[in-house]
Amino acid sequence: MRSAIFVEPGKPLAIEDVQMPRPAAGQAVIRVCRCGICASDLSMTSGSPFDMPCGTAPGHEYAGEVVETGEDVSLKVGDRVTAIPIGSCGTCPACRADAPLQCQTFRSMAGGYSEYTLVDARAAFHLPEALSFEDGALVEPLASSHRGVAKLDLGPESRVAVFGAGAIGAGAIFWLKQRGAGKVVAIARSRRGAGLVDTMGADALLTTGEDLAGEIAEALGGAPDIVVDGAGAPGILQQAIECIGWNGTILSLGGCMKPDPILPLLGMVKEATIRFSVAYGASDFRTTLDTLDAGHLEPRAMVGDTIGLAELPERFEAMRTGSHAAKVMVDPQLP
Ligand SMILES: [Zn+2]
Ligand SMILES: [Zn+2]
Known part of the structure; x- marks a missing residue:
């Protein structure tokens, strides 16, 4: 079978x-029908300490059709599934707390940039009839924002600012609205994501300017009580502290991989809380599937081009430098 292999940092797949x-x-084993390209696939093949092993295929946002099953598996050949791309024991305290990434036996089940890949049957979820493989490939990134947003106290009075109009920011906006947040503004470097964040339910998109804190407060009718970092670029945590109101909560979802200085005194004066969130558990996958299946299909607006494996290496390298607001989908079955 064909597979797009991470050879070594600095070389194309x-x-x-x-x-x-x-x-x-x-x-x-599933036949991979769609696999989303994630910013973390780029950062984990960039020569950082968090790189995936050389000689393996990236791709963890996948959906496909079961073609073969091992022993003790209730999945059937032909089942349409998406899966948590994490192997875990299922019984330790972390697994019982629905945090499989923290499992002592954690192993990556990436490999979606391939015609076929392995899934842990316990971590697989049937795709409802109404959902496509493309929807199935959106479940992982949406589940990730869901886990973060579910940690927040939200209500109709909530004023929320979300940095980033890409997949994480857009996913966060979707869940903030689903969970009843009052006002949500998105902040991005350009207006390119304006249509997407509007579809997701944001009230406005602001571009980073001189008096950002003032503009955010004006758009929200007051300083935000919640700020979400869905961009992960250096400087955003500090901007979040600058714009947040007293006793506010900053949710860090962006996964910035560089040192990122903040002025702690300012956070102290505001008595702010910074929360981090990573990955997902079965409950996040389940809620995401149920929400999409209930007809909340706004996240489809996140999808951009669909490409085959042949096109992937060049596109992947171009994404390292270019910007990529929409999610590029890989269909490994394309010739
Ligand atoms: Zn991802
Ligand atoms: Zn475990």
Whole structure:
């Protein structure tokens, strides 16, 4: 089968002919029908300490059709599924707390940039009839924003500022509105994501300017009590502290991979809280699927181009430098 392999930092992905995966007990093989490209795929193949192993295929936002099952698996050949791309034991305290990323036996189940990949059957979810494989590939990024937003106290009085109009920011806005946040403004470097954040329910998109804190407060009718970092660029946490109101909560979802100085005194004066959130558990996948299945299909607006494996290496490298507001989908079955 064909697979896009991370060779080493600084080299483009290589399309290689590799062995078909074989399912161990508790696993299944899926034919990958869609796999979203995630900013973390770029950062985890960039020569950072968080790189994935060389010689493996990235891709963790996938959906597909079961083609083979191992022992002790209730999935059937032909089932349409998406899956949490994390292998875990299922029984330790972290797993019981629905935090599989914290499991002692955590292993990545990336590999979606391939015609076929392995999933942990316990971490797989059937796609409802009304949902496409493309919807299925959106579940992972949406589940990730869901987990973060679910940590917030929200109500009709909430004033929320979201930095970033890409997949994480847009996903956060979707969940903030689903969960009843009153007013939400998005902040981005350009107006390109304006249509997307509008579809997701944002009240306005502001571009970063001179008096950002003032503009945010004006748009929200007061300083925000919640600020979400959905961009992960250096400087945003400090901007969040500058614009947030007294006793506010900053939710960090962006995963900035560089040191990012803040002025703690300003956060102290505002008695602000900074919360971090990572990944997802089964409850986040389940809620995301149920929400999409109930007809809340706004996240479809996140999808941009769909490309085959042949196009992927060049596109992947271009995304390292260019900006990429929309989510690019890989269809490994394209010729
Ligand atoms: Zn991702
Ligand atoms: Zn565990």
